[in-house]
Amino acid sequence: MTKLPTAEIQQQVLDLRAQIEAHNHRYFVLDEPSIPDVEYDKLVRRLEQLERDHPELDDPDSPTHRVGARVAEGFETVEHETPMLSLANAFDAEEVGQFDQRIRDQLDLAELSYLAEPKLDGLAISLKYVDGRLIQAATRGDGYTGENVSANVRTIRSIPLKLNADQLPDQFEVRGEIFMSRSGFAELNQRLQANDEKTFVNPRNAASGTLRQLDPAITADRPLRFYAYAALGLDSDAGIDSQSSVMQRLREIGFPVNPLIRKVSGLQGLLDFHRDTLAQRDELDYDIDGVVYKLDDFDQQLEMGFVSRSPRWALAHKFPAEEAITRLREIEVQVGRTGKLTPVARLEPVFVGGVTVTNATLHNLDEIRRKDVRPGDYVIVRRAGDVIPEVVRAMTEKREQELPEWNLPTHCPVCGSKVEQVEGQADARCTGGLVCGAQRRRALEHFAMRTAMDIDGLGSKSIDQLVEQELVRDPSDLYRLSAETLVGLERMAEKSAANLVEAIDRSRKPELGRFLFALGIREVGEVSAQLLARYFGTLDALMAADPEQLQAVDEIGPIVAGHVHEFFNETANRKVIDRLLEAGVEWQAEQPLADQPQPLDDKTFVLTGSLAQLKRSAAKARLEALGARVSGSVSKKTDAVIAGTDPGSKLTKAEELGVPVMNEDELIALLKEHEAAA
DNA sequence: GATCCTCGAGTTCT
DNA sequence: CTCGAGGATC
Numbered sequence: 001m002t003k004l005p006t007a008e009i010q011q012q013v014l015d016l017r018a019q020i021e022a023h024n025h026r027y028f029v030l031d032e033p034s035i036p037d038v039e040y041d042k043l044v045r046r047l048e049q050l051e052r053d054h055p056e057l058d059d060p061d062s063p064t065h066r067v068g069a070r071v072a073e074g075f076e077t078v079e080h081e082t083p084m085l086s087l088a089n090a091f092d093a094e095e096v097g098q099f100d101q102r103i104r105d106q107l108d109l110a111e112l113s114y115l116a117e118p119k120l121d122g123l124a125i126s127l128k129y130v131d132g133r134l135i136q137a138a139t140r141g142d143g144y145t146g147e148n149v150s151a152n153v154r155t156i157r158s159i160p161l162k163l164n165a166d167q168l169p170d171q172f173e174v175r176g177e178i179f180m181s182r183s184g185f186a187e188l189n190q191r192l193q194a195n196d197e198k199t200f201v202n203p204r205n206a207a208s209g210t211l212r213q214l215d216p217a218i219t220a221d222r223p224l225r226f227y228a229y230a231a232l233g234l235d236s237d238a239g240i241d242s243q244s245s246v247m248q249r250l251r252e253i254g255f256p257v258n259p260l261i262r263k264v265s266g267l268q269g270l271l272d273f274h275r276d277t278l279a280q281r282d283e284l285d286y287d288i289d290g291v292v293y294k295l296d297d298f299d300q301q302l303e304m305g306f307v308s309r310s311p312r313w314a315l316a317h318k319f320p321a322e323e324a325i326t327r328l329r330e331i332e333v334q335v336g337r338t339g340k341l342t343p344v345a346r347l348e349p350v351f352v353g354g355v356t357v358t359n360a361t362l363h364n365l366d367e368i369r370r371k372d373v374r375p376g377d378y379v380i381v382r383r384a385g386d387v388i389p390e391v392v393r394a395m396t397e398k399r400e401q402e403l404p405e406w407n408l409p410t411h412c413p414v415c416g417s418k419v420e421q422v423e424g425q426a427d428a429r430c431t432g433g434l435v436c437g438a439q440r441r442r443a444l445e446h447f448a449m450r451t452a453m454d455i456d457g458l459g460s461k462s463i464d465q466l467v468e469q470e471l472v473r474d475p476s477d478l479y480r481l482s483a484e485t486l487v488g489l490e491r492m493a494e495k496s497a498a499n500l501v502e503a504i505d506r507s508r509k510p511e512l513g514r515f516l517f518a519l520g521i522r523e524v525g526e527v528s529a530q531l532l533a534r535y536f537g538t539l540d541a542l543m544a545a546d547p548e549q550l551q552a553v554d555e556i557g558p559i560v561a562g563h564v565h566e567f568f569n570e571t572a573n574r575k576v577i578d579r580l581l582e583a584g585v586e587w588q589a590e591q592p593l594a595d596q597p598q599p600l601d602d603k604t605f606v607l608t609g610s611l612a613q614l615k616r617s618a619a620k621a622r623l624e625a626l627g628a629r630v631s632g633s634v635s636k637k638t639d640a641v642i643a644g645t646d647p648g649s650k651l652t653k654a655e656e657l658g659v660p661v662m663n664e665d666e667l668i669a670l671l672k673e674h675e676a677a678a
Numbered sequence: 679g680a681t682c683c684t685c686g687a688g689t690t691c692t
Numbered sequence: 693c694t695c696g697a698g699g700a701t702c
Binding site for chain 1 (some may be wrong): 682683684685686687688689690691692
């Protein structure tokens with residue numbers, strides 16, 4: 001029960017609001033903080049508390065709701081009036097040519113003017129000005145909502161807080177990039193190191209970390225910079241009818257604008273700019289990862305419009321992935337769940353693409369031969385797709401002496417069992433099966449996965465210990481663990497031990513498909529497991545099926561059927577299953593498929609990028625509940641691709657194949673429409 | 679027999 | 693996300 005607001009409380013609320021407003025004014029507008037942050041935070045928290053306890057006293061104009069109020073914890077989220085979109089990417093001249101061609105075709109023009117600029121590797125930011133004053137700075141976030149980082153942004157000296165040009169619109173928004181110069185980054189790290197504080201790995205992380213500081217005093221002390229690259233709401237002014245005129249105007253009224261921005265003509269102009277910028281990349285005092293082209297004329301931009309979340313009139317032309325040379329110390333072998341041996345390159349640590357790389361997968365022996373990689377070699381390393389490190393090739397020309405070719409071990413490095421290499425197949429496997437510690441560990445990890453038995457809190461660290469101490473040999477042992485046994489393990493106090501036991505207990509009733517998937521039969525993943533479960537209905541029927549009967553299931557051919565049959569005929573496996581059932585694991589019948597036709601029957605959807613409002617798994621579940629298939633790859637059979645923030649190559653593929661693209665809002669509308677009908 | 683479409687499996691670093 | 697390969701289809 002909340003107490004009724006007394007007149008006294010009402011007065012308190014009003015006083016607090018007035019006080020906070022006054023401090024805000026001094027802090028934000030006059031730039032003269034009048035009280036320490038802690039005191040200010042106390043006032044805000046007190047007000048928030050009162051407003052929570054007495055909702056009827058709440059007021060939309062209260063400073064607790066007002067954009068620009070400092071917040072005590074974390075950052076307030078703010079919605080962007082105009083979404084901050086991502087740009088389509090191009091990686092080579094051909095793709096740039098297609099971009100230029102498409103615009104020329106659509107506008108029926110022979111040659112176009114573009115504004116070309118370096119693409120800084122920093123953080124996109126939106127700055128809102130009202131009556132010439134900076135009232136809000138927000139990060140890009142997911143493009144639709146970002147974080148209010150006004151207090152920190154205000155400390156960046158090159159960002160104007162007050163503009164004195166008289167002929168400005170009452171309200172407009174400036175967008176640009178916040179970044180840290182390389183020299184500033186180096187100095188900062190030196191300073192941090194001298195104080196025994198943690199250093200940053202690259203300027204981008206440093207800028208990001210600095211901007212998200214909760215204490216603006218720290219931000220103020222660090223060398224952040226800003227370049228503007230766009231403005232919204234300035235074009236009501238006479239003469240502002242193009243990207244170049246906006247940039248010109250921004251410069252006049254006091255915003256920092258990258259001096260390398262150039263107006264260029266036609267495809268050749270774009271490619272020249274890209275080449276010239278790449279050539280000076282190393283001399284610049286900031287990191288760039290490519291260049292951006294924008295169609296200059298606003299009327300032309302308007303005519304081109306948007307595809308899903310990207311403007312059709314702009315393109316990011318990325319530089320090739322950064323490469324580095326390092327030495328390959330040795331090649332180690334990892335053993336996977338199925339016994340597959342994966343050679344992994346152990347490298348001298350090398351800084352490439354913003355992180356320090358020490359490991360890179362070499363996939364299999366064929367790959368090692370193809371790249372002619374040998375231990376001791378100098379190799380070229382890059383971050384493929386900007387994430388996963390990859391050995392591009394060995395620099396055989398730098399070999400100082402003849403190095404022996406590397407070969408797969410004949411026996412498993414973990415359990416010593418024989419290694420088997422089937423003729424014509426790329427992969428080699430350990431034949432140890434569950435005897436092999438590595439396979440056992442991986443099998444347990446697989447068993448506990450969220451999409452399998454969903455045992456929360458059973459990660460690789462705990463599994464390693466359980467296997468090492470021989471507390472668990474196969475999945476059924478999990479169900480016999482007690483909290484008392486677990487408490488002996490590292491990083492496992494009473495609370496987590498109890499939680500784990502409870503999580504294991506909760507997993508006792510999986511649907512048959514999950515159970516089957518959890519067993520880890522070769523070539524039987526989530527999809528095939530569910531198909532098998534639905535077709536056979538019971539575990540007994542499935543275990544009794546011969547390969548021919550198994551192949552009656554859609555998508556199950558001779559190979560998979562063989563693996564399934566073989567698995568159930570292995571005594572060791574049957575024993576594990578028996579023990580699981582004895583331990584109280586009871587599989588549940590699959591949800592029957594709806595017999596009425598579903599609205600989205602026979603429709604295939606593909607999700608890419610991250611969704612802001614829905615979880616990916618929730619989006620998938622809701623689509624499937626309506627009868628749709630959600631697949632991982634785009635083809636011409638795909639009915640729609642749903643693109644979230646930072647969509648991957650699937651979006652590109654969808655565009656190539658002419659598959660319709662939806663954004664998240666459209667997806668939600670679609671779901672709502674059909675769910676309401678059901 | 680060739681081609682297309684999916685699924686399965688494995689991977690790095692913060 | 694990407695690669696390899698199993699399965700379906702023409």
